[in-house]
Amino acid sequence: MSSEYSAAASVTADPLLAWRDEFPLLSQTNYLISNSLGAMPRRVYDNLRQYADTWATRGVRAWGEGWWDMNVRIGDKIGAIIGAPPGTVSMHPNISIAQSILLSCFDYDGPRNKVVIESGIFPSVYYVLRGMLPRHIELHMVESQDGGITVPVERIIEAIDERTLLVPISHVLFRSAYILDVQAIIEKAHAVGATVILDGYHAAGIIPVDVTALNVDFYLGGVLKWMCGGPGGVFLYARPDYLKTVRPKITGWMAHKRPFAFEVDEIDLREDAFRFLNGTPTIPALYANEPGIDIIAQVGVDNIRRKSMHQTALLIALAEQAGFKINSPRDPAQRGGTVTLEPDPTCSYEISRELIARNILVDYRPQAGIRLSPHFYNSDEELYQAVDAIKEILADGSWQHHAAGRAFVT
Numbered sequence: 400m401s402s403e404y405s406a407a408a409s410v411t412a413d414p415l416l417a418w419r420d421e422f423p424l425l426s427q428t429n430y431l432i433s434n435s436l437g438a439m440p441r442r443v444y445d446n447l448r449q450y451a452d453t454w455a456t457r458g459v460r461a462w463g464e465g466w467w468d469m470n471v472r473i474g475d476k477i478g479a480i481i482g483a484p485p486g487t488v489s490m491h492p493n494i495s496i497a498q499s500i501l502l503s504c505f506d507y508d509g510p511r512n513k514v515v516i517e518s519g520i521f522p523s524v525y526y527v528l529r530g531m532l533p534r535h536i537e538l539h540m541v542e543s544q545d546g547g548i549t550v551p552v553e554r555i556i557e558a559i560d561e562r563t564l565l566v567p568i569s570h571v572l573f574r575s576a577y578i579l580d581v582q583a584i585i586e587k588a589h590a591v592g593a594t595v596i597l598d599g600y601h602a603a604g605i606i607p608v609d610v611t612a613l614n615v616d617f618y619l620g621g622v623l624k625w626m627c628g629g630p631g632g633v634f635l636y637a638r639p640d641y642l643k644t645v646r647p648k649i650t651g652w653m654a655h656k657r658p659f660a661f662e663v664d665e666i667d668l669r670e671d672a673f674r675f676l677n678g679t680p681t682i683p684a685l686y687a688n689e690p691g692i693d694i695i696a697q698v699g700v701d702n703i704r705r706k707s708m709h710q711t712a713l714l715i716a717l718a719e720q721a722g723f724k725i726n727s728p729r730d731p732a733q734r735g736g737t738v739t740l741e742p743d744p745t746c747s748y749e750i751s752r753e754l755i756a757r758n759i760l761v762d763y764r765p766q767a768g769i770r771l772s773p774h775f776y777n778s779d780e781e782l783y784q785a786v787d788a789i790k791e792i793l794a795d796g797s798w799q800h801h802a803a804g805r806a807f808v809t
């Protein structure tokens with residue numbers, strides 16, 4: 400198979416393909432892994448050079464000339480995509496840290512002693528919950544009834560009661576791309592006085608999200624995947640009323656109203672997104688994050704979603720014809736941007752390695768299968784190529800080249 404990939408369909412038929420030139424990697428690979436790491440926009444080179452030039456020529460003056468506010472300036476750009484008002488979104492290095500900051504806002508000595516989660520939770524969120532919640536807090540996990548494709552939302556709603564303090568759950572499951580009916584969950588939580596923290600890492604940038612319409616308490620997500628923003632860019636939205644009330648214990652001088660007074664006293668917290676910040680931010684990551692966020696805003700999430708629904712449906716149809724097991728929801732309204740396939744349960748991991756060796760980039764998740772994640776820059780042609788390659792790998796046995804060991808590196 401050629402290592403030269405092109406969008407065979409014309410830009411007239413699919414105007415979003417015009418964006419391919421902005422992403423150098425797309426001419427060299429069949430890139431179907433945007434659920435893991437979105438392709439790098441060409442403009443990241445310019446932004447990182449600008450970062451180096453600023454540091455080199457402006458030195459410490461850079462803080463006053465943009466670096467100090469950069470975190471929330473980038474947060475506002477994400478806010479515009481997810482329906483958050485300006486000044487409500489802060490940036491953090493990863494979800495583990497952002498989730499820890501939120502958990503540090505709560506008091507666990509009160510009568511509410513239950514936290515409701517679901518079994519599709521991303522492991523680092525679970526580890527942080529286990530690590531930070533006192534032992535007397537019941538961690539109530541709602542299990543999937545279908546091997547992890549979905550989680551029963553009605554069971555989550557049932558589990559949320561007057562004892563519930565927090566509901567930290569996924570918006571879209573990372574293994575299957577199942578979209579939870581979070582509106583119903585938020586309504587129940589609020590009716591009984593519980594707080595919802597949504598992990599929208601597999602939602603923002605690929606399905607429309609409106610945090611204001613949802614009336615969600617807190618919303619986390621990142622730019623690494625569907626926003627093509629690279630590592631080190633996770634966002635934390637807090638509903639405006641929380642900007643005046645909650646007090647993160649994981650904090651720092653960036654959150655103080657008078658950081659340059661260097662007061663060693665009770666922290667006087669700001670009443671905007673800075674309230675959730677702590678120490679010096681990861682400025683180079685923010686420079687790299689920005690071009691992808693700008694592109695997603697320009698392309699428009701509604702356009703992305705329309706194409707994504709078409710392409711995930713096409714993948715499912717092709718996989719069905721080939722007789723592969725499909726571990727993602729069939730209903731497009733319940734399915735995010737990924738299609739998870741189990742072409743042969745005994746060797747799906749090995750097939751994924753052979754696809755990568757053939758320059759078709761995908762990943763594999765245990766208890767799920769091979770994840771194929773087209774984004775707005777992929778052509779339909781690339782989906783046909785991927786499914787044809789899986790059929791070929793099964794037929795010619797080339798997956799056996801990878802049978803020696805399971806490294807799980809992506």
Ligand SMILES: Cc1ncc(COP(=O)(O)O)c(C=O)c1O
Nearest residue numbers: 493494495521523573598600601
């Ligand atoms: C749902 C979800 N949450 C969180 C993360 C990443 O967490 P962190 O930023 O701590 O690496 C991922 C990464 O794949 C994810 O899929």
